Amino acid sequence: MTPVHEMGAASPTRRRAALLRFATEVGAWAAIGTALAQISLPLAISVVLASVAVPAVYATPGDKHQTLIPVPGWVTITILAATMAGGATAAWIAWPWWGAAALSALTIAGAIAELPRWRWLLTVRG
Template sequence: MPSEPRPDDRAASASEPRPDDRVASVFRFATELVAWVATPWALASSSVPLAVLSVIVLIGLPTLFSTPGDKRHVIVAVPGFVTILLVALQVVAAVAAAWVAWHAFAAALVSVLAVVTVVMELPRWRWLLSH
């Protein structure tokens, strides 16, 4: 007698609702804003075209690529780990550019913001990894 197939753990976790990340999204957006301002600021003295390109990349990639269920409008669907990598890109850009472009006190505040953002993003990232 054949045994009944067990549901795949991944399929079971895929049906879990997206975690409420309204507070985390405030920190994520603040970090994105810092990245959008600090990165071209840090690059402008070396190359204005590179500074402009950095803004296009930092704003354009997350707008174009998203995980279904994470945003209302998905232009190009990608797996969750790609969305996580895009957020990580924003966080790293914000911190690195702040240390290059701004006073150490401001850069330290950005670093704290980045750490808080990553910690608050963890439930969403767990959910994204299941998608």
């Protein structure tokens, strides 16, 4: 399997993984916001904004075009995995079963598509 950093920017595999990652993140943000809004709207907004901001600020060098605060690859993986797990869990709390099942399936597909990138990220020290 070709490491992510060796795949061209136009690689269909890399584009597919990025698309699934983006869709999973958007779904996770929506599910987390919906679940937490049942407790507190300011809490929901704060957590969703943090979920968006953290991966934008903390990034592994070579994984994005711009890195504000460099972190090792395992940190990037942890941030995304926490978002994915939180989103799937929140969906089962706040959404109808069919919506939660759809986001869970998307999350599984996204995680599988991310494996080559994650393998590469585990080699990067930050």
